[in-house]
Amino acid sequence: MSDEAPWLDESEMATWLAFIGVVMRLPGTLEVQLRRDADLNHFEYSVLVFLEHAEGGTLRMSDLAFLCNGSLSRLSHVARRLENDGLIERFACPDDGRSTLARLTDAGRERLVKAAPGHVRLVRELVFDELDPDEMRQMGEFAKRILARIQA
Amino acid sequence: MSDEAPWLDESEMATWLAFIGVVMRLPGTLEVQLRRDADLNHFEYSVLVFLEHAEGGTLRMSDLAFLCNGSLSRLSHVARRLENDGLIERFACPDDGRSTLARLTDAGRERLVKAAPGHVRLVRELVFDELDPDEMRQMGEFAKRILARIQA
DNA sequence: CCTGCTTCATTGAACCTTCAACCAACCTAG
DNA sequence: CTAGGTTGGTTGAAGGTTCAATGAAGCAGG
Numbered sequence: 001m002s003d004e005a006p007w008l009d010e011s012e013m014a015t016w017l018a019f020i021g022v023v024m025r026l027p028g029t030l031e032v033q034l035r036r037d038a039d040l041n042h043f044e045y046s047v048l049v050f051l052e053h054a055e056g057g058t059l060r061m062s063d064l065a066f067l068c069n070g071s072l073s074r075l076s077h078v079a080r081r082l083e084n085d086g087l088i089e090r091f092a093c094p095d096d097g098r099s100t101l102a103r104l105t106d107a108g109r110e111r112l113v114k115a116a117p118g119h120v121r122l123v124r125e126l127v128f129d130e131l132d133p134d135e136m137r138q139m140g141e142f143a144k145r146i147l148a149r150i151q152a
Numbered sequence: 153m154s155d156e157a158p159w160l161d162e163s164e165m166a167t168w169l170a171f172i173g174v175v176m177r178l179p180g181t182l183e184v185q186l187r188r189d190a191d192l193n194h195f196e197y198s199v200l201v202f203l204e205h206a207e208g209g210t211l212r213m214s215d216l217a218f219l220c221n222g223s224l225s226r227l228s229h230v231a232r233r234l235e236n237d238g239l240i241e242r243f244a245c246p247d248d249g250r251s252t253l254a255r256l257t258d259a260g261r262e263r264l265v266k267a268a269p270g271h272v273r274l275v276r277e278l279v280f281d282e283l284d285p286d287e288m289r290q291m292g293e294f295a296k297r298i299l300a301r302i303q304a
Numbered sequence: 305c306c307t308g309c310t311t312c313a314t315t316g317a318a319c320c321t322t323c324a325a326c327c328a329a330c331c332t333a334g
Numbered sequence: 335c336t337a338g339g340t341t342g343g344t345t346g347a348a349g350g351t352t353c354a355a356t357g358a359a360g361c362a363g364g
Contacts, residue, residue, distance in 0.1 A: 007272060012280060015292030019279070021299045023175050024221035028322095029302050041350080062312060069176035074351060076314055081350095098312040098359045120159060126301050127171070128164060131294065139294050140167030142287065147173045149278050150181050180352095193320085214342060226321060228344055233320095250329045250342045 026126070033122050038115035043070055044078055045119065048112045051088065051104040058101040060093065087111055178278070185274050190267035195222055196230055197271065200264045203240060203256040210253040212245065239263055 008016060027042055034040045040048070046068040051059060059067070065075040079102060082088045087108035093099035104112075131139055160168060179194055186192045192200070198220040203211060211219070217227040231254060234240045239260035245251035256264075283291055 008275070008280075011292070012288070015288060015295065016275060016279075018292055018295035018299050020178075021221055022295050022302065023178050025299070025302050026175050043350090060312085061314095069173055071352075072313065073315085073353080077351075080314085093312095096312085096360075100313065123160070123168065127168070127298055128160075130297050130301055135290075135294065136164070136167060138287075138290060140163070140170055142283065142291050142294075143167065143170035143174050145282050146279055147170050147177070149282055150174065150177050195320095212342080213344095223322075224343065225323080225345085229321075232344085245342095248330080248342085252343065 029126065030119070030122065033118050034115055037118045038111050040111070040115055043068060043074070044082060045112075045115055046070075047075070047078060047082060047102075048087065048104060048108055049116075051102060052109065052112060058103045060099045060101060061090075062099075064102060082108070181278065182271070182274065185270050186267055189270045190263050192263070192267055195220060195226070196234060197264075197267055198222075199227070199230060199234060199254075200239065200256060200260055201268075203254060204261065204264060210255045212251045212253060213242075214251075216254060234260070 030042050034042060034045050038045070047064060050064055050067045051057065061075055061079065062072050065072045068075065070078075079088060079090060083090055085107075086105055089103050089105055090100050091103070093101050128136060182194050186194060186197050190197070199216060202216055202219045203209065213227055213231065214224050217224045220227065222230075231240060231242060235242055237259075238257055241255050241257055242252050243255070245253050280288060
């Protein structure tokens with residue numbers, strides 16, 4: 001299959017623990033703000049954000065799920081809740097009878113306005129304020145390369 | 153309160169999307185392997201790993217929860233399942249009547265042996281093989297600094 | 305045009321996490 | 335020594351995610 005993968009040495013382990021620490025704790029930290037300001041979790045917030053910025057204001061469910069880093073099943077459950085709450089609408093895609101398109105409602109846009117400023121502020125506090133421009137560039141590059149591997 | 157937090161510019165947004173993409177997708181990716189090889193999720197795996205390496209083979213529930221990046225309540229539920237499955241034991245702390253100590257059983261150690269090699273291999277494939285030593289050092293430093301902010 | 309494969313999406317059940325309530329043990333000021 | 339506060343841990347219920355099953359719509363070959 002593959003060569004013996006050597007165990008992580010002390011320095012690698014320290015890096016990994018910090019890395020996985022960020023991965024595990026960041027979502028919960030972000031959700032405290034989103035829940036408080038707009039009663040949303042991070043996935044729901046992503047759904048609203050991507051719909052807001054979408055070409056034509058709509059996205060197919062499966063494209064939206066990919067953008068939000070979640071499964072289509074997860075999105076389907078979440079979309080039902082968001083639709084029941086009047087934050088989004090769904091309707092059949094005219095071009096492809098299998099697809100469903102989602103669109104933000106005015107109420108959804110309002111909800112986003114409640115969430116976004118605090119969210120951006122928090123993201124800055126936690127990440128961007130800690131890195132200078134050069135470090136930020138590096139960090140982005142690392143993340144893109146690792147993400148590419150995860151998606152492969 | 154605080155100054156106007158400027159919106160993320162295009163480059164910052166690209167960095168953030170890659171970063172949050174890793175944060176959201178990595179746990180699921182790791183859990184596919186852990187579930188397949190040892191029928192564990194990542195949190196359960198962490199519990200076993202930290203108990204394995206603990207001084208004296210035991211840890212207090214609350215210390216273990218912190219190390220595993222989870223809440224005490226979450227650990228309490230997980231520990232009950234792991235204990236029912238015979239992978240860990242719990243017993244009263246002799247020094248402090250409020251505390252509970254957890255310890256790995258032989259079955260737990262065996263389970264860990266099933267999970268660990270594939271886990272380490274996957275972590276290497278996804279992260280460390282993508283970064284050269286200098287980049288890895290940087291990455292670890294960034295993660296530590298961001299984690300410090302999250303924990304503050 | 306019909307058969308089988310693939311894609312898109314939804315659903316219910318099982319499972320896991322969170323949240324709030326609760327309890328016991330410890331600590332400390334008066 | 336004891337009343338009130340804090341720390342450590344567990345629990346049940348509510349809510350969210352995953353997994354597998356289902357079904358409709360499109361597509362491609364015979």
